[in-house]
Amino acid sequence: MKLVTVREHARLTTGPVPAGSLDAAGIPLSAFDWLCREAQRHRAGGAPLVQVEDRRWLRIDNYVGVLESPCGTRIEILPKHVRGESDVATARRVLVRMLREGLRLPRPRISDPTALETFDAPVSEWIIQQFLLELDGLVRRGLRFDYRLVEEEVRFLRGRLQIARQLRQPVGRQHLFQVEHQVFDADRPENRLIAAALLKVAGMTRDPANWRLAHELEHQLAEIQPSQDIAGDFRRWSRDRLMAHYAGIRPWCELVLGDRNPMSALGEWTGRSLLFPMEKVFESFVEACLRRHLPPAAKIRSQAASQYLCHQGKRPMFQLCPDFVIEYEDRKWVVDAKWKLLDETDAAKNYGLSQGDFYQLFAYGQRYLSGTGQLVLVFPASDTFRHSLDTFDMQEGLRLDAIPLDLEGGRFITLEQSPLPFLQGEVH
Structure with a gap:
């Protein structure tokens, strides 16, 4: 098996490339042809996977995760969270943290705090490892009959x-x-789903330790038939107090079995490939960080869709869907997450900000804030964006702030006067 590690928007080719870069890699011709076919299939569904630049080069789109071709080539795609070169271990750690918090996955069962630092395998193997460790603990405690x-x-x-x-x-x-x-x-919905997830990861893992543990657990669950109705068994999953010890394994089963919709819940795991749209990963991570800082009385709505840009007679047109609308103490904020690297020193090029994003936020301000209030754009913190930008005045009474979010610490980096008052305890 050939393992290729790159990051978002990297270029792939069948020819030789310089070693040590995450932005270009060489792959076998069979994997290249397979990616071309997959690109065509995904493009027909409206979600391009790779862009075909010419007969020799492919450019990966904004997905992260793992792709495995039928010929055995495994392509690991990591987030591009810095402009320059990045080491693989740091990029993996950033991705795992964002997935864990964004998908609200249980904390790792690994007790050693350096275990994640030294875990040298694609993110799919990390997910498989966490599922198996959670299942191992459940089996030791006892399955529910x-x-x-x-x-x-x-x-x-x-x-x-x-x-x-x-x-x-x-x-x-x-x-x-x-x-x-x-x-x-033990033939009940929860155990059938666990057996189905175990069967899937046992045939998918390439890590020796994961493979060994998966097959040990298969012997212990041999009498349980895997679920034949995934969605139905998830609906029948019991949440009573006698099943409380099953709560930790359900998110892993949902992720492995693909019960979560790819666009709303991030993951699409088909065959031996696991892909996440990076914008959705960042958006979910921002939501998790916001919820961690919100006061108990505050309300947050994700993907609010109550307003429209205009009406034609009584027919509303062009629905406006900001990422988050926050309500607290008779005030309201609109927050949008953008997975894009800014440059706080490049004022001549508007720091890398998009004019279209400002048009979009201005429309949100008119419809959701009635033209007066606070708009916030959240971007990933990077080596070129470490401080909040000066406030943008959209119109009288309508302000917009662009603030960085530290991906490793999960902290918003704000000015002394934070645009979101409940972030006052953040790094300044």
Whole structure:
């Protein structure tokens, strides 16, 4: 198996490339052709995976995660969180933190604080590892068994005889009994989903430790049939107090089995590939950081969709959907997350800000804030964007601030007078 590690917007080719760069890599011709076919398939669905530059080069779009071609080439795509070169370990750590907080995944069961620092494998293997460790702890604590009703035809009387069905027995089968009885076993929705997730990761992992633990756990769950109705079994997942010890493994099952919608819940895991749209990862990470700082009385709405840009008669047109609308103490803020690297020293090029984003935020301010209030753009902090930009006056009473979010610490870096008052305890 060939492992190639790059970052967003990297270029791939079949020819030789300089070693040590995350922005260009060489891959086998079979993997190159497969990516071209996948690009066409994703483009038809409106989500381009790679851009074909010419016959020799492909450019990866803004996805992160792992791609594995049928020929065994594994391409790990990491976030481009700095303008210059970045080391693989730091980029992996940033991605894992953003996924863990954005997807509200349980804290790692690894007790050693340096375990993540030394985990030298793609993010898919980290997810598999965390699922297996969570499952191992659950198995040690004990799987939940329950009674289930079984109706069957047997040669001996067992349980309760079903009189109506027995009377309808054909003459040649009157020696058989139609009975119903209860069986106490582990065949319940939660265990079926766990078995399905375990079956998937056992065939997917390439890490020896993960492979060994997965097959050990398969032997312990051998009597449980994997779920054949993933969505239905998730709906039937019990949340009563007797199932409280199952709460930690559910998010991992949802991620592995793909129950979460790719665009709203970030992940698309098909075959042996796991991809995350980077804008959605950052947006979910920003939401998690905001919720951590909000006072208990504050309300936050994600993807608010109550306002429109205009009306034609009574028909509303062009729905406006800001990432977050926050309400607290009779005040309201509109916050948008943008996965883009700014340069706070390049005022001549507007710091890298997009005019379209300002038009968009201005429309949000008119419809959601009635033309008066505070707008906030959140960008990732980087080596060229370490401080909040000076406030932009959109119109009388309508202000916009662009602030950085530290990806490793999960902290908003604001000015002395923060545009969001509940961030006053942040780094200044």
